[in-house]
Amino acid sequence: MAFAITQTCCNDASCIAVCPVNCIHPTPGEPGFGTTEMLYVDPKACIDCGACADACPVDAIFPVADLPGPLKPYARINADYYADRPPALASAEHAPMFHDWDPPEFARAIPADFPALDVAVVGTGPAGMYAVADLLLHTNARVTLIDRLPVPGGLIRYGVAPDHPSTKKIGETFARFHDHPRLRLRLGVRVGAEVTAAELAQRHDAVIYAVGASSARSLEIPGEQLAGSLAATTVVAWYNGHPDVPADAVDPSAERVVVVGNGNVALDVARILTADPRTLEGTTIAPEALARLHTSKVREVVLLARRGPEVAAYTIPELLALIQRTDVDVVVDDADPRTAQAIDAAAALDKAGLLQGLKREPVDLAAPPPPGRRRIVLRFHSAPREVLGDTEVRGLRVTGPDGEAEIATGQVVRAVGYRGIPVPGLPFDEDSGTIPHHEGRVADRPGTYVVGWIKRGPSGGIGANKACAGETIGSLLADAVAGKLRPRRRRLTSRLLGRTAS
Structure with missing residues (x-):
């Protein structure tokens, strides 16, 4: 078996x-x-x-x-x-169990008598924690782990949907390192405010930035500034109780919500907004968000995609989880003939093929949502052109195969990707939203390194950060052995670093 x-x-x-x-x-x-x-x-x-x-x-x-x-x-x-x-x-030829024993090899080739490094890691999300784990498990380094928020966790705590408890479990693995004897955890410390990048560099042998990509990409269309037009990052932070987002940041009073984008985050937002709030009780959802969902008027969420179902950005596992729900209807808007053609031509377990068992019909999005069960509408080959309204959202103008159309909606959520933001004192590439680097080494900043989305852009899931961290730590240790790290002046004081987490 x-x-x-x-x-x-x-x-x-x-x-x-x-x-x-x-x-x-x-x-x-x-x-x-x-x-x-x-x-x-x-x-x-x-x-x-x-x-x-x-x-x-x-x-x-x-x-x-x-x-x-x-x-x-x-x-x-x-x-x-x-x-x-x-x-x-x-085959057995490649299987590690079936070979002769050889002398052990260790990937981290550091002399046994090499002095212990003092390394600061900025960011307690998956990227930062994989870097911390590598340092603590494979070297004798002392690590100062810093985060601007009052609690650790980063993307695991504030980015994973509350109805995905298994995914959040990896946070328990990371949390075990918080009590490691060679780690000091400093929370509520903002680089650029309580401490500068220059001060961190002066007082540590190396500094690793794992600050992620916390801002949202723009649609760059008129009307995005209207009340009721939100970034998916705001919605995700809202239902996860992020301290930067107020409890009333999302008003679920519109009967129809249009989510622009069809990646996993878009599916998360659609799933939470259409969920029976009783199924979210006992999860990690923010209590204020749960209370608002109990009074929600949302009856329909439209997932709007520029391209067809065969190239959708969501993953097959997340799509499967969505279409297997029994409490919500999932409908494919097949007004564009290319949608049906792609679905019918696909293999059963391809992204488009998984839609073969769903109801398909032309959906009148200019009219109010129909009565009855909540539903999610998958609409492909539609590009947003303008968020409509005077002071608040009343609709979304889109273009498709038959020209322009208007979707009646009181809320538009843009889920078209994340973007990194500059770290004061470090170089930044505005085009990619990342810190320029080579194999994790920050350009023109000896002893400064990056890992995760601020290094490679907002791509790859939680586990992708493990290999990413491995490359960065490898670069750091190679620089240390080669004598390329600048000597630190003195250790950071508790005044600069803020409080120690209990």
Whole structure:
């Protein structure tokens, strides 16, 4: 009986490291690692040992025979990944269990008597914590972990939807490092306010910035400034209780909400806004947001995509989770014939093929939503042109195959991507929204490094940060051994760093 990886896969490869027969791919170093939507177990090579399930930090791996109803398609999804791949991928020739023992090799080649480094890591999200873990587990470095917010967690705490508790579990793994004897946790410290980038650099051997991409990309269309026009980053922060976003930031009083974009964040927003609030009780949702959802008037969320269903930005696992809901109707607006053509031509488990079982009909978005159950409408091949209204949103003008059309709505949410913001005192590339670097080394700043979305842009899920952090830490340690780090002047004082977390 084989195991299968399912929806909440975080791609951090913890399962690969413990698999005794090399049956999970793509592995680090293989094409596709970090870019595939998830990892996959080869059912023909799996020996049913369960080591991968034990190691998974997000409870994403199950025996195929035990997959619950909504997860049963993952047996085929895992198997299909290997359909066109040679069986040598999981043969004994490549399996780590079956070879002669060699002397151990360690990736971190630091002299045993090398002095302990003092490293500051700015940011407590996944990117920062993978860097912290690498330093604490593989070196004798002392780490000062800094965050501008009063509680740690970053994207895990404030970016993952509350109805994804398994994904949030990886935060428990990261939190264990907060009590490590070589780590000091400093919260409520803003770089550029309480401490400058120059001061951090002067008082540490190295500084790693893992500050993410916290701002939202703009649609760059008229009317975006109207009341009722929001960024998805605001909505996500609202339902997760982010301290920067007030409890009344989102007003769910419009019967129809249009979400521009069709990535995973867009699906998160649509799912939360149409959920039965009772199903969110007992989750990590902000109490104020939950109270507002109990009085919500939202009956319909339209997911608006510029392109067709075959190239949608959401992942197959997130789409599966959406269309398998039983409390909400999911409808495909097939007014554009290209939508139906793409769906009918797709393989069953492709992104477009998964829509084959959904109801398809031309949806009149100029009229109010129909009575009855809440629903989510997938509308493709429509580009937003203008948010309509005088002081608040009353509609959205879009263009499609038949020219312009107006969608009647009281709220527009733009979910078209995240963007990094400058860190005072560091270089910044306005075009990419990242800090310029080479293999994690910040340009013209010896001893300063980046990791995560501020390094590579807002792409890749939680696990992608593990390999990203590995590259950056490798650069840092190579610089240290080569004598390229500037000596620090003195340790940061508690006054500069703020309070220690309890």
